[in-house]
Amino acid sequence: MERAIDAPGSDTGTQGPAGPPGxxxxxxxxxxxVKDDVLRLGARVEQALERAGRALxxxxxxxxxxxxxxxxxxxxxxxxxxxxITALIATQGPVARDVRELLALYHAAAELERMGDYAVNIAxxxxxxxxxxxxxxxxxxxxxxxxxxxxxxxxMRALVDISESDARGVAQRDDExxxxxxxxxxxxxxxxxxxxxxxxxxxxxxFAAHHLERLGDRVTNIxxxxxxxxxxxxxxxNP
Amino acid sequence: MKTRDPxxxxxxxxxxxxxxxxxxxxxxxxxSEQIEPAAAGEHGSLDFAADEVVFDLQSLSCFYxxxxxxxxxxxxxxxxxxxxxxxxxxxxxxxxxxxxxxMNDLVDSARIEGRILYHGVDLYADGVDPVEVxxxxxxxxxxxxxxxxxxxxxxxxxxxxxxxxxNMDELVERSLKRAAIWxxxxxxxxxxxxxxxxxxxxxxxxxxxxxxxxxxxxxxEPCSALDPIATLKIEELMRELKQNYTIVIVxxxxxxxxxxxxxxxxxxxxxxxxxYLVEMAPTQDLFTRPAHRLTEDYITGRFG
Numbered sequence: 001m002e003r004a005i006d007a008p009g010s011d012t013g014t015q016g017p018a019g020p021p022g023x024x025x026x027x028x029x030x031x032x033x034v035k036d037d038v039l040r041l042g043a044r045v046e047q048a049l050e051r052a053g054r055a056l057x058x059x060x061x062x063x064x065x066x067x068x069x070x071x072x073x074x075x076x077x078x079x080x081x082x083x084x085i086t087a088l089i090a091t092q093g094p095v096a097r098d099v100r101e102l103l104a105l106y107h108a109a110a111e112l113e114r115m116g117d118y119a120v121n122i123a124x125x126x127x128x129x130x131x132x133x134x135x136x137x138x139x140x141x142x143x144x145x146x147x148x149x150x151x152x153x154x155x156m157r158a159l160v161d162i163s164e165s166d167a168r169g170v171a172q173r174d175d176e177x178x179x180x181x182x183x184x185x186x187x188x189x190x191x192x193x194x195x196x197x198x199x200x201x202x203x204x205x206x207f208a209a210h211h212l213e214r215l216g217d218r219v220t221n222i223x224x225x226x227x228x229x230x231x232x233x234x235x236x237x238n239p
Numbered sequence: 240m241k242t243r244d245p246x247x248x249x250x251x252x253x254x255x256x257x258x259x260x261x262x263x264x265x266x267x268x269x270x271s272e273q274i275e276p277a278a279a280g281e282h283g284s285l286d287f288a289a290d291e292v293v294f295d296l297q298s299l300s301c302f303y304x305x306x307x308x309x310x311x312x313x314x315x316x317x318x319x320x321x322x323x324x325x326x327x328x329x330x331x332x333x334x335x336x337x338x339x340x341x342m343n344d345l346v347d348s349a350r351i352e353g354r355i356l357y358h359g360v361d362l363y364a365d366g367v368d369p370v371e372v373x374x375x376x377x378x379x380x381x382x383x384x385x386x387x388x389x390x391x392x393x394x395x396x397x398x399x400x401x402x403x404x405x406n407m408d409e410l411v412e413r414s415l416k417r418a419a420i421w422x423x424x425x426x427x428x429x430x431x432x433x434x435x436x437x438x439x440x441x442x443x444x445x446x447x448x449x450x451x452x453x454x455x456x457x458x459x460e461p462c463s464a465l466d467p468i469a470t471l472k473i474e475e476l477m478r479e480l481k482q483n484y485t486i487v488i489v490x491x492x493x494x495x496x497x498x499x500x501x502x503x504x505x506x507x508x509x510x511x512x513x514x515y516l517v518e519m520a521p522t523q524d525l526f527t528r529p530a531h532r533l534t535e536d537y538i539t540g541r542f543g
Contacts, residue, residue: 022541023540023541023542024539024540024541027540093494094539095493095497095526095527095538095539096526096527096528096529096534096535096538096539097535097539098539099527100527100528231528232527232528233528
């Protein structure tokens with residue numbers, strides 16, 4: 001797919017100043033390609049999340065539909081990354097940081113694919129809410145969606161820079177999301193109590209918040225992947 | 240083997256200083272003076288219990304004439320484990336390995352500084368018999384080198400020279416079985432060892448090393464002349480043999496070190512071309528998260 005566009009010439013672009021290729025030049029180029037693919041996957045998921053959130057707030061079933069359709073591309077890109085990484089492990093005998101990097105990218109891709117599914121779930125809720133009588137969306141939900149996207153962007157940057165401190169920063173923001181989720185929970189119960197006819201809408205919003213909360217946990221998992229990549233230690237950043 | 244006296248030993252002496260307490264040549268290694276091991280801190284994080292240590296290298300340097308091939312290596316080789324030594328060509332891996340059974344004595348200009356304690360005994364002390372050392376510490380070489388004799392005689396040769404009085408047929412069979420080659424040769428023991436395939440010859444050489452009932456088997460690139468299947472058989476064999484022996488292997492093949500060893504020591508070369516130890520660690524740790532950048536660069540193939 002997009003591989004065909006950036007393949008010619010890109011092999012030399014990432015190697016810095018010209019000089020004789022190092023003994024691992026082929027592997028390094030392949031690793032850079034996988035990294036690019038994971039970044040592209042992250043960008044797609046971020047876009048899906050933004051659209052799902054907008055579809056929810058703006059009661060836009062068509063935009064939600066777009067999110068649902070385009071998830072197939074997210075899944076396909078993840079499969080492609082898995083294939084590339086499996087081949088590199090099988091043929092290149094990576095060790096030390098190389099094998100940690102491939103495993104971290106493999107796992108990050110799996111988490112991103114799952115986040116794409118959460119975005120689809122939110123898009124479905126947006127469609128259902130759009131078919132119900134209008135109820136103001138609880139204000140915490142767009143805020144959660146925004147934090148999730150910021151977290152995701154930061155996590156992808158930490159992955160590229162292999163920055164342990166940035167990865168830890170990503171995990172810290174998870175508390176903020178958890179707090180907002182609890183607040184949505186209380187407000188949804190309140191809404192059901194004072195306006196029982198809106199119980200369906202309240203439940204949909206509660207579910208949307210729940211998906212965002214889960215999504216935040218997945219971003220934290222990518223932060224853990226970065227810590228593993230940087231240090232070789234497996235650590236629970238969200239105990 | 241006698242265990243080390245738990246009481247503090249006599250004040251340490253430098254055996255090269257003079258013949259104050261000569262160890263008599265008639266004494267066996269078991270009867271030789273036991274020396275306290277160096278403090279654990281000198282060996283990084285690897286702290287083996289004293290009775291688990293087979294070799295204790297204390298600031299070992301190896302010279303050929305005025306050229307220092309190996310510089311100031313301190314490490315411990317644990318008992319009943321496979322320890323791999325890896326590093327770039329010319330970093331002194333083989334020199335180091337050959338110092339473990341005084342094989343370098345056969346080179347006129349070779350000498351060492353520092354100490355190698357073998358079960359607490361200074362291997363290079365006056366009076367220690369190098370022939371006895373080499374019986375205890377066997378060696379398998381890069382190219383299989385069976386004697387131009389029958390398979391049976393290849394295995395029986397060492398015990399005969401040593402004056403073995405037991406049942407030779409049983410010893411030959413046991414040695415060939417331990418070397419995982421009995422099934423392939425039991426019906427042709429009188430045929431020449433040189434008629435076997437390379438991988439079989441190498442296992443025959445291992446059987447020959449085992450026959451004199453050593454304590455340690457040193458292997459110097461034992462698979463570099465073998466095909467991949469024969470290589471894997473030798474690696475599996477090492478896993479079996481470590482139940483009874485301590486194994487030290489020098490290999491260029493990093494994946495072999497990763498597959499077959501419990502501990503890995505990484506050596507590299509300094510500006511003066513002398514090899515030195517960068518780190519020794521459990522193999523799994525060294526290949527997943529090496530402590531030193533030099534190790535990382537070497538094992539990931541980004542060395543120089």
